[in-house]
Amino acid sequence: MIRTRVHFFLVGVLVCGGCATAAKSNPKAMIAQLNVNAPVHKSLSDVNVTVVGGEETSVMILARIADEDFAEALRESIMQSGLFRKALEKGLATYQLHAFIAQINRPIYGMSSTVVVSMEVNYTLARTNPKEVVWQKAVVSTYTAPSLQLAKEGAARKNIEQAIQEMSQLRLE
Amino acid sequence: MKQFKTYFSLLLVCLVLPACSATLNAKKMPGTDLSKLKTFYVQKLPADGRGIEQLIAQRLTHMGFTATSGASDTPSSPVDATVTYQDKWMWDIAMYMIQLDMQVRDPRSGMVLVSGQSIRTSLVRKDPEGMVEEVLTEMFKGDKP
Numbered sequence: 001m002i003r004t005r006v007h008f009f010l011v012g013v014l015v016c017g018g019c020a021t022a023a024k025s026n027p028k029a030m031i032a033q034l035n036v037n038a039p040v041h042k043s044l045s046d047v048n049v050t051v052v053g054g055e056e057t058s059v060m061i062l063a064r065i066a067d068e069d070f071a072e073a074l075r076e077s078i079m080q081s082g083l084f085r086k087a088l089e090k091g092l093a094t095y096q097l098h099a100f101i102a103q104i105n106r107p108i109y110g111m112s113s114t115v116v117v118s119m120e121v122n123y124t125l126a127r128t129n130p131k132e133v134v135w136q137k138a139v140v141s142t143y144t145a146p147s148l149q150l151a152k153e154g155a156a157r158k159n160i161e162q163a164i165q166e167m168s169q170l171r172l173e
Numbered sequence: 174m175k176q177f178k179t180y181f182s183l184l185l186v187c188l189v190l191p192a193c194s195a196t197l198n199a200k201k202m203p204g205t206d207l208s209k210l211k212t213f214y215v216q217k218l219p220a221d222g223r224g225i226e227q228l229i230a231q232r233l234t235h236m237g238f239t240a241t242s243g244a245s246d247t248p249s250s251p252v253d254a255t256v257t258y259q260d261k262w263m264w265d266i267a268m269y270m271i272q273l274d275m276q277v278r279d280p281r282s283g284m285v286l287v288s289g290q291s292i293r294t295s296l297v298r299k300d301p302e303g304m305v306e307e308v309l310t311e312m313f314k315g316d317k318p
Contacts, residue, residue, distance in 0.1 A: 053200050100202045102285035105259060105274065122202060122284045138284040 025065045029153040030073035031080065032161040043172035045094035047084040048128075049075045053101035053121075064104060065156055074099060077160045083168055094173060095134075098124045099163075102138070104155070106148060117151040118142040123163050125170075135170055139163050195297045199289035199311040207287060207313060210277070213240040214248035215256040225260050228305045229275070236309065248280075255280050265295040273304045277312065287312050 051071040055064045074097070075087040084095065100122040106115060118140065125135040139162045143154030201207070213233050217226040226242040233240035233256070240256075241248060248255070254277050261272040276288045289312040291304050299307070 052203055055198075098203075100285075102200075102202070103274065103276065103288050103290075120285060136282065136284070138282065 025069045025149075025153060025156070027069045027072035027076070029150075030065075030070065030077075030156040030160065032073075032077035032157055032164055033080075041168065041171050042082055043084045043095070045084060045173050046086040046088055047078065047095040047097050047125075048088045048091065048093040049078070049097045049099070051099045051101065053099075065101065065152060067101075070099065070101060070156060073156060074160055074163075077164060081164050081168070083164055084172075092128070094128060096126045096128050097167075098126070100124075104152065106151065114144050114146055115148045115151040116142060116144045117148070117155040119152075119155040119159050121159050121163070123167075125167060127173075134172070135167060137163070137166060139166070195291070195293045197289075197291045197307055197311050199287060199308070199314070201287040201312075202285065205286045207277070210253040210286075211238060212252040213238055213254050213256055213277070214252045214280070215240060215242035215258075216246065217242060217244040218258060218260070219244070221258075221260060223260070223301065225258060225273075225301060225305070228301055229256055229258060229309070232302075232305050232309050236313065252280055254278060254286065260301075263295070265298075269295065269298040270301050270304050271295075271298075273301075273308055275305075275308050275312065 049071055051067045051074065054067040054070050071089070075089065078084055078087040078097075086093075087097075102120045102122055104117065104119045106117045119142075120138060120140045122138050123136065124133060126133045139159050141155050141158035141162060143151050143158055145151040145154050213230070215226045215230045215233070230240040230242040241252075243249075257276045257278060259272075259274045260270055262268050263271040271294065272290070272292045274288065274290045276285045278285055289308040291308045291311075293299055293304065
């Protein structure tokens with residue numbers, strides 16, 4: 001009888017540990033839903049998008065986003081907004097958009113039923129030939145959601161939205 | 174009885190392991206040359222009542238930089254970089270710092286040049302001075318003046 005109880009307790013402990021298992025970010029959930037309409041300047045050029053500073057989520061640090069996931073969301077958001085003709089992963093383009101995920105923060109513990117995640121990304125948009133930085137900005141976004149996963153993806157989505165809104169004010173080729 | 178001991182040992186491991194996790198990391202914005210930075214201003218976090226900004230400034234001075242700290246958003250004299258931070262604390266018999274995040278920023282644009290983070294749970298806790306030291310060491314690894 002005691003053995004059965006110990007068994008159940010042990011399984012409980014292991015299952016609870018499993019609750020902390022990292023969940024991968026979903027790039028589709030981070031795509032910004034906005035339309036860049038006139039009088040905003042749309043570019044007829046292509047842009048090459050690169051992302052650094054992100055990391056795969058680990059059990060210890062759950063609030064992380066992988067470079068490739070954020071890059072995919074950023075490219076797809078740019079394409080959907082119509083800001084550039086094409087957003088490329090590789091290859092030559094008139095513009096280069098570089099994003100550095102400087103930090104993603106969340107409270108470690110809390111009694112609240114919601115999670116707040118804040119994210120800071122440095123964006124640099126440069127013309128490739130001649131090489132010239134045309135826009136550079138640190139964009140900070142915050143998002144509150146019932147789960148860490150949703151808060152993290154929401155913060156990324158809002159961050160991308162702000163960046164696209166800002167870039168859409170530029171006079172690009 | 175033997176099986177009970179095995180279960181108990183396994184249970185103990187499951188309970189103790191999460192309490193002794195530590196992570197330390199830093200990430201630098203590509204193309205940033207930290208060796209050019211000589212003067213720093215550590216901006217006090219409004220919610221910080223423990224004087225962490227002074228510990229950071231002291232540690233930077235110890236590392237060979239010129240560092241000042243204060244509650245103002247901007248330093249009284251021009252600096253090469255500003256430092257911001259966020260400390261998180263937890264209770265386990267006594268309060269201890271569980272997480273310290275730090276960012277070195279360009280004073281003009283506010284952009285993060287390098288960020289560092291240390292997380293230490295209860296059994297591997299360090300005092301705030303130790304946390305500050307390890308984060309700054311990680312951030313400036315290979316870029317000291």
